[in-house]
Amino acid sequence: MTTAPQTTDELYQALQENDRRPYGRTRTVTAEELVDAAEQFGEPGPLIDALLELQEAYTYGSEPRKSPVVFARLLTLFDEQPDAFDERLRHQLFWRFKWVAHALRQLPEIPLASLNQWLTEMRERYEKADLGLQPYYGQAYQLAAHVGEDTALAYDLWAARTRTRLSDCEACETCQRARYLLRAGDDEGALRAFEPVLAGKESCKEEPARSASYALLPLLRTGDTDRARELHLTGYRACRRNPSMSEEVGRHLEFCALTGNEARGLELLAENRNLFDEVDSPLDQLGFLTGVEVLLQRVEALGHGELPAAGYPGRTWTVAGLRAEVRGRADDLAARFDARNGTTTHADRRRTRLDRAPLLERLELTLRTRELDEVAQAAPAAAPTTPAAPAVPESLTELILRARELDEVGHPEAQVCWARLRTLVADPGYSHPDDPAVGPLVRLRADLLAEEAHRAGAKEEYADSAALHEEAAALYDDAGEPADAAVCRACALLATAEIPPRGEDAAEVRIAGLTDAHAAMVRLHEETPDLAPYQEARLLRLRATTLAVRLQTSGNEEHIAPVHAEIELLHTFATRHELAGQVSGALLLRASTYAVSGDLPTAVTEIDALLARLREHGPAWHLPRTLGLRGRLQLGLRDAEAAYTDLSEALRLAADWPADTVDTTRLHGDLAETCMRLGRPEEALRHLTRSAEADLRRGSRTDAFCSYSNAAQLSLDLGRVEDCIALLDSLLIEPDVVSGELDDRLVAQLRLTRARALRTGEDLKAATAEFVALAAESAGWDDDPGSHAMIAAETAVLLGESGEFERARAAVDQALAAHTKEPRYEMLSNCLRELARLQAQQQGPDGLADARAFLTDAGRIADEARAAAYEAHGRSLDSALAYEHGRVNAYAGEYEDALTALDKALALLGEPGREEDHAGEWAECVRLAGAVEGLYLERPAPALTRLDAAITRLTALGHTDETQPLTALAARLRDEA
Missing domain, CATH: 1.10.287 (Helix Hairpins)
Structure with missing residues (x-):
């Protein structure tokens, strides 16, 4: 809080602003400051409201020691000034007796006698105020369940009573009933009890997230793994990093440990590291730490005790070290509670959880399949395994x-x-063989550098590849191997030419560079004596490849013949010397050249001949790549079924060879596109994520995140909202994302997709916060004002949906300013019209002036679009604007203006034809005009004439579906006449 409120109005405004903040230290500190400010006014009302806000911040910020102290002040104020408590404040006061009872249970240092004494006071206060005792018995049962004694009697005394206005919400009580059945071992009964909450029929601030965490294991035990997965995704997101729901986080960690998702568990543990430090409730700590220990115990049992793990701040932890620390602290907490309660309940419950065996070998929880080594912080990327790795x-x-x-x-x-x-x-003790057949150490070092250079080139790290090749060439010279040096220098020439140039003339620069590289290779080839056949074939292959890349870059028909000439040289030479691999390479280049030239049928014919040769003569490791190319050619020929067959076979054969032999990333990506064409989006989603995983293993993180971004968008398009959010949450906590090393626009795209997913999932508060943050950041994108306009426009609409029209106006003004630099006519028009509708709909006549201001801006956008000869992809901007004028005026009660605007919209649309281009839009406009005229202006006769004429017109044109709303409205008007 920058400055203390100077008036009670400012105080209440500050309280409202603080109420919008998430629970945590910022909200709590502000609440404390607001209590200090309220005391200066000398009025009980503002102080009571400030104290209520502070107690809420302590309660939901997991600070149970402070909540009872604040409540004591409230209770004193009530006893001293009961008239200061109106019905709302009185209700709040008696409601929060339960909060205090809950807080006291959380603290093992509070004697059991004091807990019972507080319940006695609660009962006496309720009886004195003539309030029903069901809430008191509810707290008495929760204390009995906590202690572990007399639970059946306490449950009956509570559950059999009629609810009152001060009873816990139905969702919370449902959870308590279900947990009672769980403790009795009745999984199916508990799940039936949970169902109203899990189905969304009952909810509150902490539900259904709390119930979901308790339902996870019963669902597994009863075989409903799909529902368990669904609740893990939705429930975890609702409680992550939340100190007041740390116990629920612990249950999600336990769920991961028992379903073969230990890697995800460690990832979630890292995401919730704040809970080690921010949870001030000993009972919540105990629940959280026990879940953490279940996870760490499982990881250690799998032989990964030395993996890094996120734990208490101030030091680094391994899984084994953190487990020992957590075990000691949790055992101590359980012992303290049991000593206070005089039972062994908490130690017994801990032991039950820790002794539980995994319930499933593997349950796929998210789109991002990860292994333990991949989650390890700062650990090197796990080397991909290969089937039956050959013995060396x-x-x-x-x-x-x-x-x-x-x-x-x-x-x-x-x-x-x-x-x-x-x-x-690399071993310091390495001793090189003294053998003429092997040659000197410098030659071996050159071999290793050349191989490393090839791997860098495969990752498109061309600058590194070129430098490594040059270094290897120098070492080959030192070793007296000029032919190998020449091959390396030729590789360096191609790698250098492939480094992407910058600037407006980048393509021309690259084409010139490739032309020069080819000429240099030819000279190098001619000047190098004593080339072995395999070395000369490599130089010929590099020459042909360089010209093929030039053709691909330029698309110039004049560049086709030189490529074929070089390929023919390579093919002839390789055939003469029986170099099977280079013959195959020449034929593959030839087919690719036909494809790049646009002659796909000839390319397929060439590929078919090559496949026949490979199957008869080999080399077998060329088959996956060749099948992959044929699959891409089939895609180009629009034969998705054939493409799917080839690409699937390529992927199957690729598994027979070391991981880097075939670009499986490309195969998975091509299969994803093929599956989308075949109408198999779920399968496409799997291939997208596998493509990303392959890129991660290769170290191509930007490419991997791009594929994951596409997967996230596809999962959102498929309605798999929680899958989308879970995937993006996992990506956004990656170290290079958090540190800002990954491309900021790519990260922004991930966040934007996540914000849209949150909005689709109706988490409007979280979606709004993310959109607002993105709008602020994108305001600085001077090189991309169009993207900022889009983000600011979406932000404005979301703020409008939340009724925050002042902030929406500010956001849309940002979008309009960016639009002047890079026009976004249709998007801005849609945004402004939607804001106008929302304001008129929510505020009626009071919002009409501001709604019309939005429409005025939309009118200016439509004028600009018309002047620029812009054609909208959807509805005409002018007709859509006229329709919105009609709708906005109707919401505000200005029915004559509404009808005039709707008639204008109909005139702009024109009569519909047989094509379904705008029949639906026209019919809706007629329907609204008929409703305004017939219902609100009470002129049913002309309204019916309008409707009947439209129905006749649409029916004659075959648009029968569009007539149904009009027929229903006409029937209503006749009934009311």
Whole structure:
């Protein structure tokens, strides 16, 4: 709070603003300051309201020690000045007796006698005020359940009583009844009891999130895994990072541990690290820590005790170290509660949870499948496993020779040998073989650098690839291997030419660079003597590839023939020397060149011939890549079924080879597109996420996040809102996202999709907060005002839906300012019209002036669009604006103006034709005009004439569906006549 309120009006405004803040330290500190400010006015009313806000902040901010102190002040004020408490304040006071009872149970240092004494006072106060005792018996039952004694009697005394105005909300009471059945071992009965809350029929501030956390394991035990998954996603999001729901977070961690989702559990633990420090309630701590321990115990049992884990602040933790710390603290808390209560209830409940065996081997919880090593903070990316990894020679000499032999023919298993050699050479004690067949150490180092350069190029890290190739070439020169040096320098030329240039003439610069690179390669080839056949074939392949990339960049027909000429040189040479891999490479390049040139049928013919050759002569590892290309060609020919067959087969065969042999990222991406064309979006979603996972394993994080972004949008389009949000939540807590290392626009897109998903999921408060934040950030995007206009416009509409029209006006003004730099006619028009509708609908006549101001802006946008000859993709901006004038005036009671505007809209639309281009829009406009004229202006005769004529017109044109609302309205008008 910047300045203290100077008047009671300012105080109440500050209280309202604080009420919009999430629970936590900021809200609590502000509430404390507002109590100090309220005391200065010397009036009981403002002080009572400020104290109520402070007690709420303590209660839901998990500070139970402070809540009773504030309530004591309120109770004293009530005893001293009962007339200061109107009906609302009196209700609040008696309601919060339950809050105090709850707070006292949370504190093991409070004697059991004091808890019973408080319940006695609650009963006496209720009886004195002539209030029903059901709330008192509810607190007596909760104390009995906490202690673990006399629960059946206490439950009956509470549950059999009629509810009163001061009873806990129905959702909370439902949860208590269901938990009673759970403790009795009746899973099915408990789930039936939970159902009204889980189905959304009953809710409150903490429900259904609390009930969801308790229902997770019973659902698993009764076999309803889909519902358990659904409730995990929705329930966790509602309680994450919330100190007052830390126990529920612990139950979600436990659920992850018992369903084979230990990696997600560690991820969620990291996201909730604040709870180790911010939960001031010992009982909530106990529940949270027990859930944490269940997770850590499981991870350690799986052999991952040394993984990093998020724990108490001030030091770094391993899973094993944090588990020991958590176990000690939780055991101590359980012992303290049991000592206070004189039972072993809490130690017994802890033991039951910790002894529970996993309920499922694996339940797929989110779209992002992760393993334990991938979640580890600051841990290196896990190396992808390969099926039946080939054995490498034990002898160092044999290993080096084998690596070179495999590399000469391009065999993918060379990677395994190089990886082993890289590890051996890096050892300080490495001793190089003294063998002429192996050559000097400098040659081996050159081999390893060249292999590393190829891997960098495969990741499109062209600058690194070029530098590594140049370094390898220099070492080959030192080793007396000029032919290998020439091949490396040729690779460096291509890598350098592929570095994306910047500027408006980037394409021309790249084409020139590739032309120069090819000329340099030809000279290098001609000037290098004593090339072995495999080395000369590599130079020919590089020459052909360089020209093929140039053609792909330019699309110039003049560049086609030079590519084919180089390919023919390669093919002839490779055939003469029986280099099967290079023959295949030449044929693949030829097919690709036909495809790039636009001759897809010939490209397919070439690919078919290559596939036949590969299946007969090999090399087998070229099959996945070739099938992948044929699949893409089939997509181009619009044969999605054939494409699906080829791509699926390519993916299946790729699994037979080391992970980097085939670009499985591309295969999954192509399969995702194919599945969308085949109407299989769920399968497409799986391929998108697998493509992203493959990119992550390769270290291509930007590409991975782009694929995940597409997956999130697709999941939202499919209505899988919680899947979308869970995926994005997982991505947005990645270290490089949090630290700002990832591209800020890509992160903004992820957040924007998440905000839209929150809105779709009707979490308007969270959606609004995210949209407002994005609008503020995008205001600085001077290079992309159009995106800022879009975000600000969406923000404005969401604020309008929440009734915050002043903030909506400010947001839409930002959008309009950005629109002047990069026009967004249709989007801004839609936004302004929607804001006008919302304000008129919510505020009626009081909001008409401001609503009309929005429409005036929309009119200016329509004029600009007309002047710019802009054609809307949807409704005409002019007719849509006229219709909205009609609707807004109707909401505000200005019916004559509304009818005039609707008639104008109908004139702009024109009579519908047989095509369904605007029949629905026209019919709706007629319907609203008929309602205004017949119902509100009470002129049924002309309204019926209008409606009957429209029905006849639409029926004759075959638009029978559009006539139904008109027929219903006409019938109503005749009935009321």
